[in-house]
Amino acid sequence: MKYVIIGNSAAGIGAVQGIRELDKDGDITMISDENYHTYSRPLISYWLKGDVTEEGMKYRPNEFYTENKVNALLGKKVVSIDKKNKTVLMDDASVTEYDKLLVATGSDPFVPQLEGLDKVKNKFTFMKMDDVRAVRERLSKNSKVLIIGAGLIGLKAAEAMVRFTNNITVIDLSERILPAVLNEEASHIMKHHIETTGVRFVLGTTVKEFSENTATLTNGDSIDFDILILAVGVRPNTELIDAIGGKVDRGIVTDDTQAVKGFSDIYAAGDCTKSHDITSNTDKMIAILPNAFMQGNVAGKNMAGGVAHYTNAFPMNAAGFFGLHIITAGSYSGEEHTAISESGYKNLFIADNKLKGFILMGDMINNAGIYTSLVREQTPLNEVDLALLLEKPALMAFPAEYRKEKLGGQR
Amino acid sequence: MKKVYVNEERCLGCHLCEFYCSFAGGGETDMAKAFKLGRVVAPRVRIEESKDINFAVQCRHCEDPLCVKSCIAGALTKKNGMVEIDKAKCVGCYTCVLVCPYGCIAPDKKSGGKTVTKCELCLNSAAGEPACVKGCPNKAIVYEERGEQ
Numbered sequence: 001m002k003y004v005i006i007g008n009s010a011a012g013i014g015a016v017q018g019i020r021e022l023d024k025d026g027d028i029t030m031i032s033d034e035n036y037h038t039y040s041r042p043l044i045s046y047w048l049k050g051d052v053t054e055e056g057m058k059y060r061p062n063e064f065y066t067e068n069k070v071n072a073l074l075g076k077k078v079v080s081i082d083k084k085n086k087t088v089l090m091d092d093a094s095v096t097e098y099d100k101l102l103v104a105t106g107s108d109p110f111v112p113q114l115e116g117l118d119k120v121k122n123k124f125t126f127m128k129m130d131d132v133r134a135v136r137e138r139l140s141k142n143s144k145v146l147i148i149g150a151g152l153i154g155l156k157a158a159e160a161m162v163r164f165t166n167n168i169t170v171i172d173l174s175e176r177i178l179p180a181v182l183n184e185e186a187s188h189i190m191k192h193h194i195e196t197t198g199v200r201f202v203l204g205t206t207v208k209e210f211s212e213n214t215a216t217l218t219n220g221d222s223i224d225f226d227i228l229i230l231a232v233g234v235r236p237n238t239e240l241i242d243a244i245g246g247k248v249d250r251g252i253v254t255d256d257t258q259a260v261k262g263f264s265d266i267y268a269a270g271d272c273t274k275s276h277d278i279t280s281n282t283d284k285m286i287a288i289l290p291n292a293f294m295q296g297n298v299a300g301k302n303m304a305g306g307v308a309h310y311t312n313a314f315p316m317n318a319a320g321f322f323g324l325h326i327i328t329a330g331s332y333s334g335e336e337h338t339a340i341s342e343s344g345y346k347n348l349f350i351a352d353n354k355l356k357g358f359i360l361m362g363d364m365i366n367n368a369g370i371y372t373s374l375v376r377e378q379t380p381l382n383e384v385d386l387a388l389l390l391e392k393p394a395l396m397a398f399p400a401e402y403r404k405e406k407l408g409g410q411r
Numbered sequence: 412m413k414k415v416y417v418n419e420e421r422c423l424g425c426h427l428c429e430f431y432c433s434f435a436g437g438g439e440t441d442m443a444k445a446f447k448l449g450r451v452v453a454p455r456v457r458i459e460e461s462k463d464i465n466f467a468v469q470c471r472h473c474e475d476p477l478c479v480k481s482c483i484a485g486a487l488t489k490k491n492g493m494v495e496i497d498k499a500k501c502v503g504c505y506t507c508v509l510v511c512p513y514g515c516i517a518p519d520k521k522s523g524g525k526t527v528t529k530c531e532l533c534l535n536s537a538a539g540e541p542a543c544v545k546g547c548p549n550k551a552i553v554y555e556e557r558g559e560q
Contacts, residue, residue, distance in 0.1 A: 052502060369511035
């Protein structure tokens, strides 16, 4: 059996591990346009901050490819798939055959069409190793940094850069920071926390026009900068599947075995795909690393002839900014149950007898996974001690029989 | 493989396991010294208690561990049936805290929350066998084979 995996990040690695659980000998070829041993993309901000070395960013050990008998073709880009002859063509004109193909091409930063952006010399995105290396080369203590986008990527970039400069401004079209991850209240708490570090926010506005070192905002203000970071979101890389007539609806559409709709031997996983969010019962992009790994892992098992389904995706995030951590999951709709402590915040969202989502901050994050399991399993809340769960995540809230099964090894 | 199990009916909620656990990971040889000098107590076993139920819970070393699959740094691995944390690789993002269904991975107080900590069956500590089991006065925590992977 010949497996070809396009992509060398979380989804691709998940697939290798999934394949090797069932097929120890099949040929695995992994192709990536990035010339790096597999590394964790979310760790680039930690590298810039100085918390990890480049060696420490490796997502799997140095022996990973040899131990898993993976032929890693790094620094090559797949330009097309020939589904009739079952081959992929690379940018150096070489061709590789496959029996089963995984498209794990990820996503690229979305670069908005802003007036005058072409005049800005020092502009960067913040997603890959080469991006962050380029930023690092430019940064000094006199740098004036402007970050467009107050989402997870923009704020992790800001956090990493304060050790270099105290002149950092973050702007966002939204009226609040982390608009996709936090509600208004939690966002407000985080904003105040980050502002104490000297990072400035200008919200509810965007850039009307750039000159080389100045951004004129739609609210009339102007901001001088010498480093511009574009962190407004990501766009799935779907071109290869588009070109062969596969179904794409913003992301690549797959079934729950991760097979691309309409193809039996082509799979897709990770940021390039669309997921089904069980908490809102809608299809959406869930561009987070655990989702990518799990999709890739399921794809790998199916590619190797096994049977695996990925049926319980939902958005979730864990991140810390300047020491204040947030853990969030699911959808923020339904009846709200809010609590505020000295250094924490919590909001649970309940609808249809289920926990649909939650936001936890600061000292409220402990044992969060117990809440996450209620979201993942869509546990009927009348079967658990809801009053206790509203107070804190606890296994005691589950029936004794359930505990015996889960904790007693009777499963 | 052998795992740590808790017999809820026998647990008195005495919290001794927390002390034995912290002590086992602390490198001290004298328990009084270990806890009386204002040092941080960072047990990897968690007690839940109410008026009539008490039990201790620690990493289940799941057959298909969500924490390992979700770790963004590749710091969590499962080897020979045990889920291990490589603290040198951990960046303290707490994605594992987000996904563990048992609440059995926690920010490590000893590192000021820069990494997480979890039960590793005392295999990496001086005790050599789970200290919580050895120290439990009522056999409420046992270390035995129940056919789990």
